[in-house]
Amino acid sequence: MGSKETTSYELQQPLFSLPLKIMYAFIQARMGSSRLPGKMTMQLPDGKTLLEAVISRLSAHNVTPVLLTTEQPADNALVELAKEFGIATFRGDETHVLKRFTQAGAAFHVSPSDFVLRICADNPYISHYIIDQTLQACSTFPEKDYISFGHAGKPGIKHHTGIFVEAVKMGAMQSLLPLNNLWYNEHVTIGLYENPDLYAIQIIEIPVEWHPDFEKIRLTIDDMDDWNFCLNTYASLAELDFPEQRKLLLSEKSSVTLMENQITKYQK
Numbered sequence: 001m002g003s004k005e006t007t008s009y010e011l012q013q014p015l016f017s018l019p020l021k022i023m024y025a026f027i028q029a030r031m032g033s034s035r036l037p038g039k040m041t042m043q044l045p046d047g048k049t050l051l052e053a054v055i056s057r058l059s060a061h062n063v064t065p066v067l068l069t070t071e072q073p074a075d076n077a078l079v080e081l082a083k084e085f086g087i088a089t090f091r092g093d094e095t096h097v098l099k100r101f102t103q104a105g106a107a108f109h110v111s112p113s114d115f116v117l118r119i120c121a122d123n124p125y126i127s128h129y130i131i132d133q134t135l136q137a138c139s140t141f142p143e144k145d146y147i148s149f150g151h152a153g154k155p156g157i158k159h160h161t162g163i164f165v166e167a168v169k170m171g172a173m174q175s176l177l178p179l180n181n182l183w184y185n186e187h188v189t190i191g192l193y194e195n196p197d198l199y200a201i202q203i204i205e206i207p208v209e210w211h212p213d214f215e216k217i218r219l220t221i222d223d224m225d226d227w228n229f230c231l232n233t234y235a236s237l238a239e240l241d242f243p244e245q246r247k248l249l250l251s252e253k254s255s256v257t258l259m260e261n262q263i264t265k266y267q268k
Helices: 050-058 073-084 097-107 128-140 170-179 182-187 224-237 242-250
Strands: 004-008 023-028 063-070 088-092 115-120 146-151 166-169 201-205
Touching: 023 050, 023 097, 050 063, 050 073, 050 128, 063 073, 063 097, 073 088, 088 097, 097 115, 097 170, 097 182, 115 128, 128 146, 128 166, 128 201, 128 242, 166 170, 224 242
Parallel strands: 004 201, 023 063, 023 115, 063 088, 146 201
Antiparallel strands: 115 166, 146 166
16 A cells, blocks of 8 residues: 655765666657647757757766657657767657656666656756755665655646656556556656555655745746746756755846746646
8 A cells, every 4th residue: 555755855975975776767858749849959048959958967867868759750850869969769659658658668678666767858957956866765765656856745746846857666657557547648647646545655845945935936848938938047047956046036136037936837
């Protein structure tokens, strides 16, 4: 029987100090976004595409990135980008994203008991701190099916802050397939964390110093408003990790204007 736990979690060792198994980081990306088509290859001020920015942040960590995209011809451009970075690619179903993940797991021989990181490629500011501590949490909580940082018991994927990753057991995702629930199929992990009686869920509370006004900050890229905000603030935020990004965005003296998170916008 699963259980949902919310903990205040802090590493007892410095980052990178413990040996960790190299984990696959499955990057979910496609060109056919309904809200902002083609966003994966749109260029940021430093010349990187959105997909490249995500790959660049992952390259600092002990993970093996894999691009998970679709069979659509438009996604050939993403495959070519991945090749330039020496990153493997798996192509699968466009709308049944859960099946894309489980088939990729089979293709890369991921055991049902192994975690993979789920990375949403519309988040150019995924947090280095969050990545490393999520990896460490997989060693600390090996019995869990799903691990994510979050706030107030809600996993990071539902906050639209744009800094989070998810660690999920391959076997847990495989167990959702027979249900053929269209909502689960599209959103991959929602069938896990919304069923804490069936799956072992670990939601790790973000550091307490992040709490004030946390939900005001929106850094994910869903639509043109998000993209324009990113273009206007990228030079100031790209080289920072989230704690410093948050301080800059919320500072009264900052020249960077905060675009407040619209809580009900595209809410899952």
